Amino acid sequence: MSESEDRVPTGLPTHIRHFIDGNFVDSLSGATFDVLDPVTNEIYATAAAGRAEDIDLAVTAATRAFTDGPWPRLRPRERARVLVRVADAVEAQDSRLAELETFDTGLPIRQALGQAQRAAENFRFFADLIVAQTDDAYKVPGSQLNYVNRKPVGVAGLITPWNTPFMLESWKLAPALASGCTVVLKPAEFTPLSASLWADIFREAGLPDGVFNLVNGLGEEAGDALVRHPDVPLISFTGESSTGQLIFANAAPNLKGLSMELGGKSPAIVFADADLEAAIDSTLFGVFSLNGERCTAGSRILVERSIYDDFCARYAARASNIVVGAPHDPATEVGALVHPEHFAKVMAYIEIGRNEGRLLAGGGRPENLPDGNYVSPTVFADVAPNARIFQEEIFGPVVTVTPFDTDEEALELANGVRYGLAAYLWTTDLVRAHTFAQNIDAGMVWLNSHNVRDLRTPFGGVKASGLGHEGGYRSIDFYTNQQAVHITL
Numbered sequence: 001m002s003e004s005e006d007r008v009p010t011g012l013p014t015h016i017r018h019f020i021d022g023n024f025v026d027s028l029s030g031a032t033f034d035v036l037d038p039v040t041n042e043i044y045a046t047a048a049a050g051r052a053e054d055i056d057l058a059v060t061a062a063t064r065a066f067t068d069g070p071w072p073r074l075r076p077r078e079r080a081r082v083l084v085r086v087a088d089a090v091e092a093q094d095s096r097l098a099e100l101e102t103f104d105t106g107l108p109i110r111q112a113l114g115q116a117q118r119a120a121e122n123f124r125f126f127a128d129l130i131v132a133q134t135d136d137a138y139k140v141p142g143s144q145l146n147y148v149n150r151k152p153v154g155v156a157g158l159i160t161p162w163n164t165p166f167m168l169e170s171w172k173l174a175p176a177l178a179s180g181c182t183v184v185l186k187p188a189e190f191t192p193l194s195a196s197l198w199a200d201i202f203r204e205a206g207l208p209d210g211v212f213n214l215v216n217g218l219g220e221e222a223g224d225a226l227v228r229h230p231d232v233p234l235i236s237f238t239g240e241s242s243t244g245q246l247i248f249a250n251a252a253p254n255l256k257g258l259s260m261e262l263g264g265k266s267p268a269i270v271f272a273d274a275d276l277e278a279a280i281d282s283t284l285f286g287v288f289s290l291n292g293e294r295c296t297a298g299s300r301i302l303v304e305r306s307i308y309d310d311f312c313a314r315y316a317a318r319a320s321n322i323v324v325g326a327p328h329d330p331a332t333e334v335g336a337l338v339h340p341e342h343f344a345k346v347m348a349y350i351e352i353g354r355n356e357g358r359l360l361a362g363g364g365r366p367e368n369l370p371d372g373n374y375v376s377p378t379v380f381a382d383v384a385p386n387a388r389i390f391q392e393e394i395f396g397p398v399v400t401v402t403p404f405d406t407d408e409e410a411l412e413l414a415n416g417v418r419y420g421l422a423a424y425l426w427t428t429d430l431v432r433a434h435t436f437a438q439n440i441d442a443g444m445v446w447l448n449s450h451n452v453r454d455l456r457t458p459f460g461g462v463k464a465s466g467l468g469h470e471g472g473y474r475s476i477d478f479y480t481n482q483q484a485v486h487i488t489l
């Protein structure tokens with residue numbers, strides 16, 4: 001079998017449909033959009049292009065399942081059993097999921113496998129959490145009892161991006177379903193393939209019809225219709241900050257609950273007293289894993305001047321050795337970017353970077369990969385804080401390196417962008433680490449560590465990186481209303 005045949009998964013669909021009220025269906029209009037293979041940029045499938053009328057059908061089904069169906073009324077333990085069966089099913093087919101996700105997104109296969117396993121873990125985690133959920137009760141002795149009656153909000157609108165799509169969908173689906181909501185998912189139009197797998201997984205796990213609904217389509221059509229639908233009381237959105245702003249405005253007339261997980265331009269700050277080997281390993285992983293298409297990418301490295309030259313030389317040498325190649329090859333560390341439009345955007349930033357920094361590694365397409373959306377890991381040093389490549393989210397394998405002299409300057413540089421999603425600090429001085437962490441504008445801070453987190457912790461950004469927090473009980477809070485009941489004794 002040739003390499004190109006080997007990389008195309010068997011049983012790949014040529015058409016991807018919506019899933020509404022327990023049935024796979026096409027758009028009422030018959031409209032479709034093309035789905036591209038990021039290695040060849042050829043069309044490998046069409047997908048149903050949902051519009052307002054398809055969203056309306058899905059919302060009607062989800063509303064009926066919420067109002068008349070068993071799901072919101074099941075005991076948490078019963079819902080948890082379904083969620084655990086979903087987790088088991090995802091885990092049992094993790095290789096297949098990874099194969100499809102890699103084909104659809106261009107992510108390296110080994111990393112896609114990790115994301116499939118993470119998706120299973122999200123379902124297992126929220127199954128456990130909903131069973132362990134307790135609510136507050138306050139007794140005023142001799143006079144009053146006050147308690148919280150938690151209720152699922154209703155039909156949850158879930159809008160997801162194309163980076164690690166299956167895992168990010170699970171991060172919303174699992175808590176929404178655990179809470180007793182019914183859902184309409186609108187996945188990203190670049191990557192509809194893995195989302196279509198949820199339908200059978202849920203059906204086999206025993207989720208009642210109408211609880212999970214999926215409508216494919218463009219953001220400005222299907223996504224917008226979901227945001228504006230009067231019977232959808234909340235939207236959980238992950239995507240670009242500018243899209244988040246638009247959704248915020250479009251959801252306003254119906255006063256919806258909003259959870260916004262948006263863009264980032266996260267700093268990784270390396271002090272002279274850091275374990276340099278560990279810092280280099282982690283800052284390479286931080287921006288080049290997942291093709292750099294990662295919201296929490298540490299895409300701005302700030303380095304104390306006394307180790308700056310040494311850091312730059314070692315970092316660039318390591319970046320130049322990263323294996324860029326076919327996503328399905330287990331040796332690949334950076335695969336193909338998701339789509340030619342995104343590839344063009346990343347390449348345009350690299351051209352801008354040539355005038356804004358000193359190119360140390362990469363700088364465009366690898367010579368041995370003339371086709372497909374391949375970009376070499378690219379490192380620009382000496383980048384000033386007013387540079388566009390320092391300020392703007394590139395969302396690809398491109399990193400800036402900037403020197404600093406003092407802690408104050410490092411903090412100013414770290415905070416000097418509109419985003420505030422994550423930050424990574426490398427220092428062996430504990431007091432400095434904690435002081436810095438507490439002063440930095442970031443929703444999440446990693447001290448001397450990789451981007452790994454406990455699912456109970458809050459996930460979310462500040463400034464242009466988001467509104468609200470997901471993770472652990474915060475997700476359950478978002479998908480439920482907490483009614484206060486007061487009884488005079």
Ligand code: NAD
Nearest residue numbers: 160161162187188219223224239240243261262263264295
């Ligand atoms: P995007 O904003 O272009 O699209 C995200 C989703 O929104 C897609 O499903 C799209 O169809 C939909 N959409 C677009 N316009 C819409 C509209 N007007 N109304 C309703 N829906 C609309 O983002 P993307 O390019 O798919 O994803 C990359 C972005 O996501 C990056 O900025 C990245 O940082 C961010 N991201 C953030 C997190 C986080 O947790 N903070 C996680 C992953 C990705």
